[in-house]
Amino acid sequence: MSEKKRVLSCIQPSGMLTLGNYLGALKNWLKMQEEFDCTYAVADLHAITVRQDPQKFRGQIYSTYALLLALGLDPQKSTLFIQSHLPEHTALTWLLASCTQFGELSRMTQFKAKSAVHTDNINVGLFAYPVLMASDILLYQPDFVPVGADQKQHLEIARDIAMRFNRVYGDVFKVPEPYIPTVAARVMSLQDPTKKMSKSDENVNSFVAILDDRDTVIRKFKRAVTDSEASVRFSEDKPGVSNLITIYSAVTGKTVAEVEREFEGRGYGDFKLAVGEAVADELAPIKERYEKIIADKAELERIFRDGDARAESVARKTYFKAMKKMGFVL
Numbered sequence: 043m044s045e046k047k048r049v050l051s052c053i054q055p056s057g058m059l060t061l062g063n064y065l066g067a068l069k070n071w072l073k074m075q076e077e078f079d080c081t082y083a084v085a086d087l088h089a090i091t092v093r094q095d096p097q098k099f100r101g102q103i104y105s106t107y108a109l110l111l112a113l114g115l116d117p118q119k120s121t122l123f124i125q126s127h128l129p130e131h132t133a134l135t136w137l138l139a140s141c142t143q144f145g146e147l148s149r150m151t152q153f154k155a156k157s158a159v160h161t162d163n164i165n166v167g168l169f170a171y172p173v174l175m176a177s178d179i180l181l182y183q184p185d186f187v188p189v190g191a192d193q194k195q196h197l198e199i200a201r202d203i204a205m206r207f208n209r210v211y212g213d214v215f216k217v218p219e220p221y222i223p224t225v226a227a228r229v230m231s232l233q234d235p236t237k238k239m240s241k242s243d244e245n246v247n248s249f250v251a252i253l254d255d256r257d258t259v260i261r262k263f264k265r266a267v268t269d270s271e272a273s274v275r276f277s278e279d280k281p282g283v284s285n286l287i288t289i290y291s292a293v294t295g296k297t298v299a300e301v302e303r304e305f306e307g308r309g310y311g312d313f314k315l316a317v318g319e320a321v322a323d324e325l326a327p328i329k330e331r332y333e334k335i336i337a338d339k340a341e342l343e344r345i346f347r348d349g350d351a352r353a354e355s356v357a358r359k360t361y362f363k364a365m366k367k368m369g370f371v372l
């Protein structure tokens with residue numbers, strides 16, 4: 043086994059991956075690949091807690107996996123797999139569900155938020171989502187799980203479930219630590235900067251997709267909601283402008299103070315164009331690589347089958363250990 047510490051992270055194929063996913067998570071996945079033994083999954087089972095159109099969904103799974111490769115994740119260095127291809131994820135979820143309390147799931151803010159939006163489909167999957175996430179994590183015995191602020195609660199519950207299981211049945215799961223990325227940015231919606239940028243947002247102008255073409259990226263930034271002060275300054279009461287500063291700073295590597303100085307005395311028009319161009323420049327080579335990768339489905343499938351097999355060799359061991367400790371006859 044490798045000496046490196048293990049890292050586990052997943053992304054849902056619930057739409058076109060956004061600049062938020064990129065700056066908040068994926069850019070960091072790439073960095074971590076050099077330092078850690080990384081396992082990354084396309085978490086398709088999570089995506090169905092919100093209704094998906096089957097045909098579109100299939101395309102999104104392929105496209106999300108291809109995008110991970112286009113970003114530069116190396117299937118030789120990291121294990122890249124598709125969650126639903128491994129039955130251990132759902133099977134362990136059932137074992138862990140019996141170690142999870144109804145009360146603790148009811149307190150999850152994501153459940154509260156998503157059930158408020160999808161009032162016609164408050165399904166059991168949406169409620170039990172954190173148990174599946176605990177299973178995704180614990181199967182791979184990771185040392186670290188990278189977490190953004192919005193995911194902290196889910197890692198905490200995974201840790202609680204692991205500790206509870208270990209206490210009742212004996213040691214099976216490593217209790218992972220959160221890994222707070224040094225470069226992650228929290229990106230907000232371009233149309234409502236008090237909300238995070240989300241790939242499933244119905245308003246396509248609210249997010250920039252990693253695969254948007256140059257003109258679309260620039261147009262979306264031109265339309266971004268700002269304020270009437272006409273001053274490029276980072277401040278809590280200027281969420282739109284602050285969000286654009288965060289994005290520009292994450293893409294160019296400039297500090298907030300440097301960005302403010304650069305645009306002192308200049309209008310929002312100039313600023314928005316500069317942000318749009320910087321983002322478009324960053325995304326263009328990814329899109330170019332993506333187009334090549336997605337064009338060769340057979341090769342793509344070969345790569346993910348290989349990743350699935352590598353993931354399964356780890357997941358199986360953990361799953362059967364948990365079964366055995368619980369007293370199942372194997």
Ligand code: AQP
Binds near residue numbers: 054064
């Ligand atoms: N706006 C964001 N800013 C920073 N980080 C973000 N992430 C998502 N949106 C932002 C991070 O991306 C990773 C993968 O997220 P996910 O696909 O598993 O689910 P999510 O957080 O629910 O992402 P979305 O885009 O908002 O999806 P939908 O719309 O389907 O709910 C996570 O590490 C997340 O923090």
